[in-house]
Amino acid sequence: MSDRTRAPVPPALTRWEQRTEVPLFAASLLFLLGYAVRVLAPHDAQPWHDISLILVGATWLIFAVDYAVRVRLSGLGHRFVRVRWLDTVVLLLPLLRPLRMVKVYSAVQQRHDEPKLGLYARVMTYAGLTSILLGFSASLAVYRVERDAPGASIRTFGDAVWWACATLTTVGYGDATPVTPTGRVVAAGLMACGLALLGAVTGSFSSWLIQVFRREDEKGPPASG
Template identity: 75%
Template sequence: MSDQPADSTTLRFRRWEQRTEVPLFGASLLFLFGYAVRVLAPHDAELWRTLALALVGATWLIFAADYVVRFRLSGLGHRFIRVHWLDTVVLLLPLLRPLRLIRVYTAVQRRREQPRLSLHARVIAYAGTSALLLGFSASLAVYDQEHMAEGASIRTFGDALWWACETLTTVGYGDAVPVTPGGRVVASGLMACGLALLGAVTGSFSSWLLQVFTREDEKKPPEGR
């Protein structure tokens, strides 16, 4: 009897997650769109910048409301912050919401009998899409911090995109380097995420190749003496 309330709480929590993951991902794209307009709009376009700021604030309030609901439904109390640490980080830094893409795909696949993609294809798709979204988000953030700074080498959004490509691929030519504290914080986060995503892609691709070669070897007829 004592397990029944816990089971009921877990069921409600999972149902809430399944129902909200996809809408929340849509809200995260709206957040990213609003942030992009806010950063890239000319300074004299006050109306667009104000509307973009309102969109950013509204979508963040949606994230905060979802966090509070899941905090209460989890039944974990303050342990929720430690157990679901990524949710806490994403709430504080909404530009990291692309990291939750895997959970969105999982929520969608729960409605199907079998995944459409193999495990290796899913890992590559997750990592590739996350890298694109995180790279774009980091480009916006570092451009916002750097383009007006004294001695900055990132003056245009094109420079910021080039810097993000260098950082994600761990190339680091050194021609575009953040000079502000905020820009360096963004760079540190992107470097860590880039290493993780690159490792996921290369590891999964290598594993897939090994499986293909193994199957090909198994199909070969035994060599004659």
């Protein structure tokens, strides 16, 4: 019997996640802000570099404390790393926290009786917001490692944003490509996310169109007098 089917999620862990998901998402935005300042600000821009370092360190500490609480409340011990692998990934790589966007919405939805958006609109909204945040995060990460690399084609942050847009949309013009090992790892991850997000959007939009046309067909032509 697998760990996923052995026992349900403890109620204490469920309550903790519902209460902390939105504050943690806000903390992830602060982390992204601090990281952006650290990457984009000039080297001699003080005290902004010190402030950004404190902001990044403080928010990551919040993520670490949350992770420790989740491990304790889950009752899984060391198995938590394997069973809840996404929690482990976003702790080690906080720039990937936008992947938890669905859980953020679910936590918000617990406070309301009915969804404010339909199913297809929710999917497209999740995918859109996740794409924007992941694209911005990937742009920062790639720009940081590529800007001073020999033979790099990504020299400015604008180049990095253009590359992220082309990669997320699976266009891949090839005019801006990472040359460093770290940059290529980020590119591979962004390609995978881009395929998944694009598939979610196009699939939801197609399903929505089919549903609309089906309703129109069911109405039939107006009866003649």
